[in-house]
Amino acid sequence: IYRLNNLHKNEFNLKFVVIGDFGVGKTSIINRYVDGEFSQKYCITIGADFSLKTIEWDDDTRIFLQLWDIAGHEKFSSLTGVFYRHSVGAAIVFDLTRPETFNSVPQWLNDLRRKTQLPDGKNIPVVILANKGDMTVDTMPQEITDFCENNNILAWYITSAKSNIQIDEAMIRLIMESLNPI
Numbered sequence: 001i002y003r004l005n006n007l008h009k010n011e012f013n014l015k016f017v018v019i020g021d022f023g024v025g026k027t028s029i030i031n032r033y034v035d036g037e038f039s040q041k042y043c044i045t046i047g048a049d050f051s052l053k054t055i056e057w058d059d060d061t062r063i064f065l066q067l068w069d070i071a072g073h074e075k076f077s078s079l080t081g082v083f084y085r086h087s088v089g090a091a092i093v094f095d096l097t098r099p100e101t102f103n104s105v106p107q108w109l110n111d112l113r114r115k116t117q118l119p120d121g122k123n124i125p126v127v128i129l130a131n132k133g134d135m136t137v138d139t140m141p142q143e144i145t146d147f148c149e150n151n152n153i154l155a156w157y158i159t160s161a162k163s164n165i166q167i168d169e170a171m172i173r174l175i176m177e178s179l180n181p182i
């Protein structure tokens with residue numbers, strides 16, 4: 001019975017990109033979300049990498065989510081457009097313990113917006129992840145909220161790949177927006 005039902009599921013392929021400066025925790029966030037794992041060791045990403053997560057969204061819907069992990073060192077590289085191609089959502093990550101990585105968020109957003117759009121011509125939905133929330137209480141929330149309001153950002157979250165904070169929530173928000181755009 002279950003097998004038969006599965007045949008009738010609607011299946012969606014969604015591609016999201018995860019961008020932001022080097023060392024902010026993009027790979028860690030993806031590993032946490034996809035495999036439930038975290039490592040203290042910094043293993044630098046070269047170019048780009050991707051992970052696949054299958055999500056049984058509801059009784060009728062299955063999602064094949066591709067998460068593209070773009071190396072922070074690709075900032076200002078002409079390759080990012082290739083990595084972004086066909087993406088329908090993005091997470092821009094910065095590191096709460098290194099405020100300069102928040103200053104790079106506008107550059108990443110600008111690069112993304114210049115090189116992506118949905119098939120209907122609209123901007124792809126974007127969330128901002130203020131990562132390493134387990135390490136600091138100094139969260140500059142008003143600055144981030146203002147930036148989001150002024151730049152058509154869907155939402156922002158204080159996350160931790162280490163402590164598994166708010167990563168599921170952020171991904172669910174992006175998926176919901178991709179399935180049911182407002």
Ligand code: GTP
Pocket residue numbers: 020021022023024025026027028029039040041042043044045046070071072073131132133134135159160161162163
């Ligand atoms: P690039 O691949 O160079 O672009 O970096 P990245 O953004 O993928 O960073 P990565 O996930 O490799 O994490 C860099 C370092 O930060 C690693 O040592 C991680 O263990 C650490 N880290 C990542 N997320 C967290 C977090 O939420 N909390 C803490 N305490 N450390 C974290």
Ligand code: MG
Pocket residue numbers: 026027028043044045069071072
């Ligand atoms: Mg990485």
